[in-house]
Amino acid sequence: MSSSTFAQTRSQALNLEKQTEQLLSQYSQFLTQQNVEPNEEEVSVKAAIQEILTKRDSIINKLNRIGESMDNLSTSKLQQLTRHREILHDHKLAFTKIEDTIQNDRNRNNLLFSVRSDINAHRQQTTEGHSEINAHDYILDERQRVDSANSFAERLLQSAFNTRDELLNQRQYLNNAQAKMFSTLQHIPGINVLISKINTRRKRDTLILASVIAFCIILLFFF
Incomplete structure (x- = not known):
């Protein structure tokens, strides 16, 4: 009698487990x-899960009592009783995880919606309260930009004039x-002759170097 009751109660537990998964x-x-x-x-699905989990607790307790009343379990x-307990524990964890995730996402979305509403309300109030002031401020800002551009151009021209004057002075x-150098050279005896000899020697060295290079090129061409 106890064995048949155990089997019937276990059948109810299996049926409730399938319903819980769905x-x-x-x-x-x-x-x-x-x-x-x-x-x-x-709300309806959540209430149904909570109700069926409570029923399964009762079913497992009933299975435990039946097992204790049997002479030789x-x-x-x-093992079946232990397995039903493990499955119930896993389903409770899954339900809690889904519930927490839904609630966290809902709280985050509500916070974002609230922040966006506050930003839009602030923008609307700012636009309505300062539309005329903004137009006047815009004109003043444009005038300041033009004055700044003119001032910069004047400074640039003045700098160019100063640079030109400096170049003329250096020239x-x-x-x-x-x-003064030419005048000094004319008053030093023999300086012109020395400079002439230096230039002549430089021309001679240049000519010799050019001849050597030309000779080497000719040798490379024929040999």
Whole structure:
């Protein structure tokens, strides 16, 4: 009698496990929905899962009592009872995980929606309250930009004029230095002859070097 009762109760446990898996699968579909508040279907599925988990607790307790009342509980029945407990524990964890994920996503979406609403409200108030002031400020800003551009152009022209004057002064200084050098050379006896000899020797060395290079090229060409 106890054995048949155990089998019937276990059959109920198996049936409830299948129903739980279907409900969990249905409940997990709400993870992809961006609802601000839970709809009626979500509330109904959640309540059904909670109810069926409570029933399974009762069924497992009943199986445990039946097993204790039996004179000799077989190892297979003990393993079956343990397995039902493990499956119930896994289903409870899965339900809690799905529930927490849905709630966390909903809280994040609600926070983002609230922040966006506040930003839009602030922008609208700013636009309505400062539209005329913004137009006046824009004109003033443009005038300041034009004045700044004119001031920069004036500074640039002044810098160019100063650079030109500096170059003219340097040119005059170099001309004076060249004139003084020529005047000094004319008053030193023999300096012109020395410079002439240096130039002649430089031309001679250049001519010799050019001849050597030409001779080498000719040798490479014929040999």
